[in-house]
Amino acid sequence: MMVLAGVATAAEPPSAASLDEDIQSLKQDVIALNRDLFILEEELLYPANTQLAVYVSLDVGEFFELDSVQLKVDDKVVSNYLYTRREVDALHRGGIQRLYMGNLKAGEHELVAIYTGIGPKGRDYRRGASLVVNKALGTKYVELKIVDNPSSEQPDFSIREWE
Numbered sequence: 001m002m003v004l005a006g007v008a009t010a011a012e013p014p015s016a017a018s019l020d021e022d023i024q025s026l027k028q029d030v031i032a033l034n035r036d037l038f039i040l041e042e043e044l045l046y047p048a049n050t051q052l053a054v055y056v057s058l059d060v061g062e063f064f065e066l067d068s069v070q071l072k073v074d075d076k077v078v079s080n081y082l083y084t085r086r087e088v089d090a091l092h093r094g095g096i097q098r099l100y101m102g103n104l105k106a107g108e109h110e111l112v113a114i115y116t117g118i119g120p121k122g123r124d125y126r127r128g129a130s131l132v133v134n135k136a137l138g139t140k141y142v143e144l145k146i147v148d149n150p151s152s153e154q155p156d157f158s159i160r161e162w163e
Helices: 016-045 085-092
Strands: 001-005 007-009 051-057 064-075 075-080 097-103 108-118 124-135 141-148 152-161
Touching: 051 064, 051 085, 064 085, 064 097, 064 141, 075 097, 085 097, 108 141, 108 152, 124 141, 124 152
Parallel strands: 051 141
Antiparallel strands: 001 007, 051 097, 064 075, 064 108, 108 124, 141 152
16 A cells, blocks of 8 residues: 555556556567667678678579588688578579678688589489689678589589679
């Protein structure tokens, strides 16, 4: 009980609706703070002037079934990725996967991608592709692309820089 000016009154508990509104408001604040912290972490870990981002895409179906990709930058393995059936299906539907993001100083660097999977006629398949990139200041975007080549009945593997 509260005493106001000598009169005893009962304190009213907050209503359930106002508590729900307060909780929802706090949840929204936490989500916004989490997003801001993620962006800050990305900016601190991967400054835009040294950033290298490598993506994988595929346009295959008949001649190659992707199993894994290994990425090397200057003979150092920076990423090994083993794909699930669901991830390969997403790539077949036009998805693009970020395989790697890291820092790279300015200058020439060699990227080597090694692809493994099942090739034509159900045989194990392991192929590589390489590209020398000239990293300048700013973010560098690179795509590892796998496409069917109907004329040779083989998959083609390429690495290209995005402009």
